[in-house]
Amino acid sequence: MAEKISVAQARRPEAIGKEVLLQGWVRTRRDSKGGFSFLELNDGSCLGNIQIIADNRLLNYESEVKRLTTGCSIAVEGVVQASPGREQATEVLASRIFVYGWADPEKYPLQKKRHSYEFLRTIAHLRPRTNSFGAVARVRSAMSFSIHRFFQEEGFLYIHTPIITASDCEGAGAMFRVTTLDPLSKEPRNPSQDFFGKPTYLTVSGQLEAEAYACALGKVYTFGPTFRAENSNTTRHLAEFWMVEPEAAFFELSDNMDLAERFLKRIFRDVLEQCAEDMEFFDRWVEPGLIQRLQEIIDSEFVRLTYTEAIDILQKSGETFEFPVEWGRDLQAEHERYLTEKHFRRPVILIDYPRQIKPFYMRVNDDGKTVRAMDVLLPRVGEIIGGSQREERLDVLEQRMEELGLNKENYWWYLDLRRFGTVPHSGFGLGLERALQFVTGMGNIRDVIPFPRFPGNAEF
Numbered sequence: 001m002a003e004k005i006s007v008a009q010a011r012r013p014e015a016i017g018k019e020v021l022l023q024g025w026v027r028t029r030r031d032s033k034g035g036f037s038f039l040e041l042n043d044g045s046c047l048g049n050i051q052i053i054a055d056n057r058l059l060n061y062e063s064e065v066k067r068l069t070t071g072c073s074i075a076v077e078g079v080v081q082a083s084p085g086r087e088q089a090t091e092v093l094a095s096r097i098f099v100y101g102w103a104d105p106e107k108y109p110l111q112k113k114r115h116s117y118e119f120l121r122t123i124a125h126l127r128p129r130t131n132s133f134g135a136v137a138r139v140r141s142a143m144s145f146s147i148h149r150f151f152q153e154e155g156f157l158y159i160h161t162p163i164i165t166a167s168d169c170e171g172a173g174a175m176f177r178v179t180t181l182d183p184l185s186k187e188p189r190n191p192s193q194d195f196f197g198k199p200t201y202l203t204v205s206g207q208l209e210a211e212a213y214a215c216a217l218g219k220v221y222t223f224g225p226t227f228r229a230e231n232s233n234t235t236r237h238l239a240e241f242w243m244v245e246p247e248a249a250f251f252e253l254s255d256n257m258d259l260a261e262r263f264l265k266r267i268f269r270d271v272l273e274q275c276a277e278d279m280e281f282f283d284r285w286v287e288p289g290l291i292q293r294l295q296e297i298i299d300s301e302f303v304r305l306t307y308t309e310a311i312d313i314l315q316k317s318g319e320t321f322e323f324p325v326e327w328g329r330d331l332q333a334e335h336e337r338y339l340t341e342k343h344f345r346r347p348v349i350l351i352d353y354p355r356q357i358k359p360f361y362m363r364v365n366d367d368g369k370t371v372r373a374m375d376v377l378l379p380r381v382g383e384i385i386g387g388s389q390r391e392e393r394l395d396v397l398e399q400r401m402e403e404l405g406l407n408k409e410n411y412w413w414y415l416d417l418r419r420f421g422t423v424p425h426s427g428f429g430l431g432l433e434r435a436l437q438f439v440t441g442m443g444n445i446r447d448v449i450p451f452p453r454f455p456g457n458a459e460f
């Protein structure tokens, strides 16, 4: 009986001599004189294909095998043997080939040549069959698991925060409203008949709810989809993205910085180790030198400095920036990149931002002008992590909310956390897609999530 194995398993020398069953999609077919053909088969288990040798002893050789084209799905039974070729260790001599599905070459949009990422975005349902998107999917899976492993090992409890929420965490207003539809007309119902009795939104961050759990269980993290209706058509923004947010009681900003640095190094290291073949692919085809640069970051010590110090460096840099550098204004991607790529040539953790450019929940410093914010900036992608120490003093927090015109009644439960047994605590959020962009070298964030949502696009 043939053993059902994956292409990844069949490519290993240990498989030689085994009788196997492989199932996957044909990448290419090449016919040779003398009545045999080579098929390249891929099943997504790894980047590489396995070469199948099919010859005219197969009953369907003329009728089917010689009609196979890119995208056809097949099963192959055969024996794994050592390959005389240098590119691969093994190949499979087929004794039976079964065709599950044909893919009309006149219509199938994927061909052997390289397609542009722009084109592939229009066929997001088929792009996982390409080398690049298969590799992205495997790295995304490995990184997600690495994130869980890291926090579990650090003693953080995984909690699930709601997707539908009534509170606006970032106070930025870039939210999607949740409505119910009239069952007949399929039109949104009158807001006064709202299902929840109050306006609700898709969450922009699980932080506020994570704080409630941190202020009971100590160390927690939430990891799930978050939504932002910001109309930013950039290579770094999505309307739906995944965020991992640790939150810890009795954590000062310095603890938070240490955690963020350990965390990033760990997930980068895990991906390099566990996705070696895919990472070599990105290094070769997407961003030359990528692996070396990741390794340098793993071995480096992140620079830590205040926003005020950063402004000073930028002003003295002699660079001409598109956006002005002025104390009190938010940093733009070009400023973040200058700091990480030109000035320090290392990751930078920036802290103590002006209070007026940061959300209400960040702890106000003694100077009264800055807050205990923390952004982690990386070369090429800029901000990858945003976080802070939280304001745990009820009176200061209430005053901040008033200043910002927030309705305190809506946040009554959040204020309760300061009313009853308040503690210093901190946390941060890492955008999974920004991290993936960084480790894969992919230029556009839309290409590191399976089905990207951005203004004007929700086709799939």
Ligand code: 4AD
Pocket (backbone or CB within 6 Å): 169, 170, 204, 205, 206, 207, 228, 230, 236, 237, 238, 239, 241, 243, 245, 246, 383, 384, 385, 386, 387, 388, 427, 428, 429, 430, 431, 432, 433, 434
């Ligand atoms: O800096 P942000 O807005 O911070 C928060 O939401 C905090 N509540 C997190 C916390 O402290 N628990 O977002 C955090 C990170 C950013 O650094 C970035 O990596 C990512 O989320 N991010 C986005 N990624 C893709 N598309 C967008 N539109 C993003 N907005 C933020």
Ligand code: MG
Pocket (backbone or CB within 6 Å): 383, 385, 386
């Ligand atoms: Mg931010």
